[in-house]
Amino acid sequence: MKIENIRIYDLDESIKASKYPMTIDTDKCNEDITKTVLALGNSNKGEGHDQFLTGIRVAFDVTFSNKAWVEAERYRFLEFVSSQSTMHKITKLDIRQQCNQYVWDSTIEKLEEKVKEYNGLIEYQKTVNKDCDYYKEISNTLTELYLEILYNVPAGFELTARLTTNYRCLKTVYTQRKNHRLPEWREFCEKIKGLPYFEKLCLNKEVE
Numbered sequence: 651m652k653i654e655n656i657r658i659y660d661l662d663e664s665i666k667a668s669k670y671p672m673t674i675d676t677d678k679c680n681e682d683i684t685k686t687v688l689a690l691g692n693s694n695k696g697e698g699h700d701q702f703l704t705g706i707r708v709a710f711d712v713t714f715s716n717k718a719w720v721e722a723e724r725y726r727f728l729e730f731v732s733s734q735s736t737m738h739k740i741t742k743l744d745i746r747q748q749c750n751q752y753v754w755d756s757t758i759e760k761l762e763e764k765v766k767e768y769n770g771l772i773e774y775q776k777t778v779n780k781d782c783d784y785y786k787e788i789s790n791t792l793t794e795l796y797l798e799i800l801y802n803v804p805a806g807f808e809l810t811a812r813l814t815t816n817y818r819c820l821k822t823v824y825t826q827r828k829n830h831r832l833p834e835w836r837e838f839c840e841k842i843k844g845l846p847y848f849e850k851l852c853l854n855k856e857v858e
Contacts, residue, residue, distance in 0.1 A: 651834035664705030733811030
């Protein structure tokens with residue numbers, strides 16, 4: 651698991667906006683983190699008092715395994731900007747490099763073997779007349795072989811995506827995943843704890 655290129659947006663503005671419901675003059679609101687702001691941010695999930703956390707937007711690149719990506723997709727406000735694609739590039743990616751340490755060597759070797767077979771057949775097809783039936787037979791074989799490769803990509807295959815989300819969503823992720831069986835989720839939670847004021851606003855913890 652790896653998180654890079656983190657960007658934070660509207661942190662001060664959202665803290666200021668959290669004070670709007672209890673003021674008659676919004677110009678007097680500021681970005682100071684008061685006890686009331688902390689109480690709102692650390693309120694229980696579902697109460698709605700932490701709504702201002704949705705305004706603190708976060709964008710980052712994260713590298714996860716296929717297993718973790720499937721679970722990440724359940725979060726409605728964890729949105730994909732773009733990602734690496736096995737559909738487009740599985741026969742070009744370095745299989746061993748993309749797999750984490752839990753994938754068996756035998757699995758990697760079998761996939762590498764099939765990728766080598768596919769790429770070799772692609773090169774061979776270039777020497778065949780496109781108008782002959784044999785060319786079409788090779789195309790059909792390539793289609794089936796590519797699907798065979800795609801459907802055997804292991805759960806430990808890692809891909810990088812850029813995501814955009816907010817502190818409120820990450821608060822939920824942290825609560826649900828901090829003690830997860832997958833180590834990459836626990837690592838992810840430790841990383842987001844380091845976001846500006848995240849512990850203070852979301853985890854009811856004083857930070858320097």
